[in-house]
Amino acid sequence: MVINKLKSRSNFVLFLLPAVLFYFFFAILPLLQGFWLSTTNWDGTAPWTPAQMPIAEFQQKVLDPTTDPGDKALLLKYYVKNPATGMYQRHDLFGLDRYRLLMIFSARGIVNPDFKNVGLKNYVDIFTGNIDPKFFPQNYRQSRFQDGDPLDNIKTISTQEWNQNLLPHVTKPEELKFLENSFQKTPKGYVLNTQLYPMSSTDLQTALTTIPALSNDWEQLYENLTDAGSQLKPVSAVEAILAADPVVAAHRLSAPELSKLKSLAVQVFNEAYLKSVVASNWFVSKIRMGVLVFTIFLTFFNVLFVNILALLLAFALDTQIKSRNILRSMFFIPNVLSLIIVAFIWQLIFTQMLPKLTGYSDWIMNPDIAPWLVVIVATWQGVGYYTIIYLAGLQNVPQDLLEVASIDGANNFQKFMKITLPMLLPAITICLFLSTAGALKTFDIIFALYPSNSTAVGVDNVVVNIFYDAFRDKHAGAATAKAVLLMAVILLISAVQITLTKRKEVEL
Amino acid sequence: MSNPFNPVEPLSRPKRPLGLVLFEIVMIVLAIIFIYPTLYILINSFKGTQEIVIDPIGFPPHPSFNNFISVLQRQGAGGFTFGTSLLNTFLITVMSVSGIILISSMGAYILARSHSKTSWVLFSLFAFFTVIPFQLIMVPLVVLATDLQFQSIVGLSLMYWGLGAPAAIFMYHGFIKSIPFSLEESASMDGAGQWRTFFQIVFPLLTPITATITILDILWVWNDFLLPYIILRAGTLVLFQFNFFGQFTQDFGALTASLVMSATPVVILYIAMQRYIIKGISAGAVKG
Structure with a gap:
């Protein structure tokens, strides 16, 4: 009996050991380390112990106070004296030795500025808003015209745009006057005055090359004039600027050449000045959602759409139509594809098919539309999964009960409200929580739909933000702190789910 | 006609087979629209890059496996x-x-x-x-x-x-x-x-x-x-x-x-x- 018990105890350990061991190593240990890292200022790559230290300092502060021979040997194994630089330099190290060295150094009271305990600073920063402003909603200007855009883009400005988005932003009277001179009001809108701007930028440049004395330096001159123009110097200053220009000074220009240059220079100058005025004043003030609000936006609409569509689909497929199984398979297909493939499929749809179909090309990079595109892709991918859960829930609706209700004279609506819906409630609860947790963690879709430019378009959610924070912007510690808070949110959601499910079980 | 999404009233009732057939057709069309993005990719994979740029929606004018071969060869x-x-x-x-x-x-x-x-x-x-x-x-x-x-x-x-x-x-x-x-x-x-x-x-x-x-x-x-x-x-x-x-x-x-x-x-x-x-x-x- 005793032997049996011993044996079963050893079996208990042996059967469980692999699972527990691997789970501990690759989930629990990283979790604990995550908590620890979230209290450091680590950037994710900096060495934990100094990469090098002056010889004297290393000996005084580290080597001499270390009495344990093992520790000393370890230190000397990785830190090698390099008299040429006057430093102890560290070899690459990884594994347990990294942790042992860190302990030796912290026991000696040496603080590595790149890897030190900052307590709850990361958390305090998040709660006091002392982080990347992109995390929160913010105003921004969506420019209608950039300095580098060709002049053709502002050949005509519609009256509405002129009155709403350009004129109200012009504050300086001289700029206003300049603008009103440059454009002529027509029924089509405000049209660029072709007398003031007869040539395009390329024509202007070509014209400059026809002044032989300038030879190849015309490019430099063009740049100088453009710079001066875009710095909003008054047009009357052209002559003075030309006189002071080093390029003009360096070349001997004949009188006709000089006058030709002057007329060209005025045009270059006008153009640069106009571009600069329009670029800095023609914009729309917008509000960017920021990471936090976008996460809520994406989660809310994804959960809403996925569940409504899945419920409708489940009802539709729970009928006697012949092709129900094939249809169910078709709606489920996006779910078996990798999210990366799903995102790329839609990327091609958004960048090729939609522009061709609608004639409008600004879809995926348009900050107004992009958040909805992410919702569409996430919904398309997820709907099949929840349809299956709802279908399983519908199987639980007892048919005999419905028949009895029919006999008792209940109409369809009554039967739906009194029987079908209550029996579906568990499935609805499960789907709501599963989809909420899933939507909150949407990563692959955004990451692949917007490789490297999701931040610019404003479709970073919390998990994407954490990823970029940790690996691109080098704030591993702060990023992990955000992840800890995300876990708190998920814990909260799960707690609500468990209480709700428990209560319903009692009711049933 | 009652709500076709309502499972309570089975649409298989011999009384209204037409409704069921129509409903099934609607569902099949919806399913095809739903998986169209995957079909779009499948169809385009048989076109050359130029053909895709010119007409991304139509069927391949000269279907070929060149794209697949080129993917296999690339590093x-x-x-x-x-x-x-x-x-x-x-x-x-x-x-x-x-x-x-x-x-x-x-x-x-x-x-x-x-x-x-x-x-x-x-x-x-x-x-x-x-x-x-x-x-x-x-x-x-x-x-x-x-x-x-x-x-x-x-x-x-x-x-x-x-x-x-x-x-x-x-x-x-x-x-x-x-x-x-x-x-x-x-x-x-x-x-x-x-x-x-x-x-x-x-x-x-x-x-x-x-x-x-x-x-x-x-x-x-x-x-x-x-x-x-x-x-x-x-x-x-x-x-x-x-x-x-x-x-x-x-x-x-x-x-x-x-x-x-x-x-x-x-x-x-x-x-x-x-x-x-x-x-x-x-x-x-x-x-x-």
Whole structure:
């Protein structure tokens, strides 16, 4: 009996050991380390112990106070004296030795500025808003015209745009006057005055090359004039600027050449000045959602759409139509594809098919539309999964009960409200929580739909933000702190789910 | 006409077969619209890049397999071709899923059959995994992979053992509870030890749930992106796909063909194993 018990105890350990061991190593240990890292200022790559230290300092502060021979040997194994630089330099190290060295150094009271305990600073920063402003909603200007855009883009400005988005932003009277001179009001809108701007930028440049004395330096001159123009110097200053220009000074220009240059220079100058005025004043003030609000936006609409569509689909497929199984398979297909493939499929749809179909090309990079595109892709991918859960829930609706209700004279609506819906409630609860947790963690879709430019378009959610924070912007510690808070949110959601499910079980 | 979505009134009533037929046609059209994005990619994969740019919507004027051949010949990031990436993914999936099945079935068996406090604590600890966001263990996992020199397909597979075990144990646990104890008892009376009882009696009985877990885990490991991305950077099929899009941004013919090629293995698997996938999702969800 005793032997049996011993044996079963050893079996208990042996059967469980692999699972527990691997789970501990690759989930629990990283979790604990995550908590620890979230209290450091680590950037994710900096060495934990100094990469090098002056010889004297290393000996005084580290080597001499270390009495344990093992520790000393370890230190000397990785830190090698390099008299040429006057430093102890560290070899690459990884594994347990990294942790042992860190302990030796912290026991000696040496603080590595790149890897030190900052307590709850990361958390305090998040709660006091002392982080990347992109995390929160913010105003921004969506420019209608950039300095580098060709002049053709502002050949005509519609009256509405002129009155709403350009004129109200012009504050300086001289700029206003300049603008009103440059454009002529027509029924089509405000049209660029072709007398003031007869040539395009390329024509202007070509014209400059026809002044032989300038030879190849015309490019430099063009740049100088453009710079001066875009710095909003008054047009009357052209002559003075030309006189002071080093390029003009360096070349001997004949009188006709000089006058030709002057007329060209005025045009270059006008153009640069106009571009600069329009670029800095023609914009729309917008509000960017920021990471936090976008996460809520994406989660809310994804959960809403996925569940409504899945419920409708489940009802539709729970009928006697012949092709129900094939249809169910078709709606489920996006779910078996990798999210990366799903995102790329839609990327091609958004960048090729939609522009061709609608004639409008600004879809995926348009900050107004992009958040909805992410919702569409996430919904398309997820709907099949929840349809299956709802279908399983519908199987639980007892048919005999419905028949009895029919006999008792209940109409369809009554039967739906009194029987079908209550029996579906568990499935609805499960789907709501599963989809909420899933939507909150949407990563692959955004990451692949917007490789490297999701931040610019404003479709970073919390998990994407954490990823970029940790690996691109080098704030591993702060990023992990955000992840800890995300876990708190998920814990909260799960707690609500468990209480709700428990209560319903009692009711049933 | 009453609401066609209402399941309460079966549409199969012989009275209104026309309504049902119309409804079915509507549903089929909707389903085709729904999967149109995948069809779009499939159709375009037979066109040349120029043909796609000129007319992305129509059928290929001169269908050819050139795109597929060119994808096969290209080298992606890290020197991995489509073929080597496919092989790597296959190896990772086989190693990961077989390991998960083995350690989880054994662990869940003991947890389900013993009623001690320890087993309850351990089971709760496994269940706790569901609330850990991957972003929290992401940085530590990179550190760990460096420390253990795990930046290889074997290392990655071992990591999947630990990350896949909780869900598998959860599903096994529920299933084992439903198996009567008497079989094991009689086996033990006949002198079989616990190991033999498990591998010869219990494990075969677990086949249905093993199939479900296997297929769900295959889909997970095969399609996973973030863990391989931070550990390996290149080498799996999904990573090949991701890097391919970064590398050949304008070569639409090759891009669509690469999507078709990466998706094909999973779609074949899905068509063959549909039953288990749907059963697994319904069963997993009902338990919550």
